[in-house]
Amino acid sequence: MPPPLLEVEGLKIEFASPEGTVRAVEGISFHVEAGETLGLVGESGCGKSVTALSILRLISPPGRIAAGRIRYRGRDILSLSEPEIRKVRGKEIALIFQEPVAALNPVFTVGSQIAEAIRVHNRMTKKEAMAEAVRLLKLVQIPDAERRVREYPHQMSGGMCQRVMIAMALSCKPSLIIADEPTTALDVTIQAEILDLLRRLRSQFNLSVLLISHNLGVIAESAERVAVMYAGRIVEEAPVKAIFTSPKHPYTLGLLRSIPRLGERARSGRRRLQAIPGSVPDPARREPGCAFAPRCPDVMDVCRGVEPRLLPLDGGRKVSCFLHHAPAEGERKAALP
């Protein structure tokens, strides 16, 4: 079996702060296969965006990658020299951000920004690069591409800017696209168009996608596998159907129950939502044990003393919860007061 396109192992990311070290990501492992879309889902502060940035080594001080390995096509990303990593960024792995309008430079035309991205990695004249930019704008279905290539970002809507970002991400024919909340800033009708576009491009170019989102609906319809993050850890990982039809971790279950479903009103009237009590723990003040224990409806004594590990179940799923894996003998002892 060939190694996966992207492999992350035991990744830890820390931020130094006056109050002490904040552990944003606490040892996560996952992989993305060629042609696959992995959804990384979690609420704000769970560490999903810094994970995305770390894959391209874009974490800057006071943040740092404290431990772990990131392998892309078998190459160790963390040991590459600066010129080497620059060849990976954009050319092999491209990034799409949440705020398309903020991610574009306001003083250059969108065409010149796409052309610049192309010329960083390819030997091409400016004219050739501009022609390529027009082709890319057509690829992302921007109408009247010949004219719009000369427009500035402020002349375009948010949805159009996100199409430009996607065109730029595709410009160097990457194998992996990391999309960090690509539709969060957009209206639902525009979101539907962008998700549709991403799906089409993915199959057309056999792209792998790491899709980061807090929106379970977006994940459900775009991803093949899903990893659920909570407080800097992956608490559950499974094929998309399994996550949504039979979630194993109490946090995943709680998340799915807390969102109102469209049409539910007509089925069961006006009811209270099943909220998860409490709030996300402060990453600077971590208690021992499972990070979800203070909010968990099924919490047991062992959960407050020992941190569960992400271990496999059947059907290609993994879960880190003592409801599904009995603690090992050594762990049980450690839990005793």
Added chain:
Amino acid sequence: MNASPNGNLLEVRGLQKHFPIRRGVFSRVSGWLRAVDGVDLAIREGETLGLVGETGSGKTTMGRCILRLIEPTAGSVRFQGVDLLSLSSSEMRKMRRELQVIFQDPYGSLNPRMRVGSIVGEPLAIHHIARGSEREDRVAELLRRVGLDPSMMRRYPHEFSGGQRQRIGIARALALKPKLIICDEPVSALDVSIQAQVVNLLMDLQEEFALTYLFIAHDLSIVEHISDRVAVMYLGKIVEMADAETLYREPKHPYTQALLSAIPVPDPEARARRILLKGDLPSPASPPPGCSFHTRCPVAIDVCSRVEPPLLAVGAGHLASCHLVPGGPSPPSQ
């Protein structure tokens, strides 16, 4: 004068807000941005009316015009039978005891230099309702009611999470025992698990204090969940209005249908058939002639680009403005 004769707490008629677009060194008015362009709606006492629409549809401007936080260009707003637009500013200030607002951004809407106790107690001070230890007791009770520990009264907003800050905003809105609360995207800045807590709190408070809500949001699933009736706005106008169940089950307007179909459903087996719209929302500075949705409408016919369809009844309590809706305005023959 508790309610208008027909039982409506709030009645809005022909509300318009046109913002001037100024250009050049002399700031000459070169055009008008029609944020709200002729809206009629009524809210009955104790009910929740959901107002949905995308960015730029005018839903926030609508809420602010009702409170006279911005002055409408035309139209009337009657609250308990009183025309709010004819009130003097001191009369309006008194009236605001009955009309409160909860904002979207729990970070921007609380003064960072004030302690939580002063933020929640400020309306009581402004309206000379309670002072000293009495005010403190009232604030403690309000904080407890929204699920916060009263001992947090001495803390500053930055010490709270987004969800807790939104609870502070709710406590402040409740302080004067208002009748109507305008909730402007109250949960859209919050995380999924916290959204549900705040929605539940709003529903509980409504029951306990017999509150009436105008619930403004872009998230249709949350609006459907909390509202009794829902109005859909597009480019400054209401295009469809019905009770929440009917609107979801039988949306009549092509825009409502597209909006509902665009929502990603958290169920991988139900990858929905999408009605994809063409292009972007037109600018409210130059809305298209005829039906303002015709430029993106998948079923538009010739008449749609010429004649604006009126908002007419298409069923019991169900209004829609579309030439193609059966029972709606029929295409005028020419």
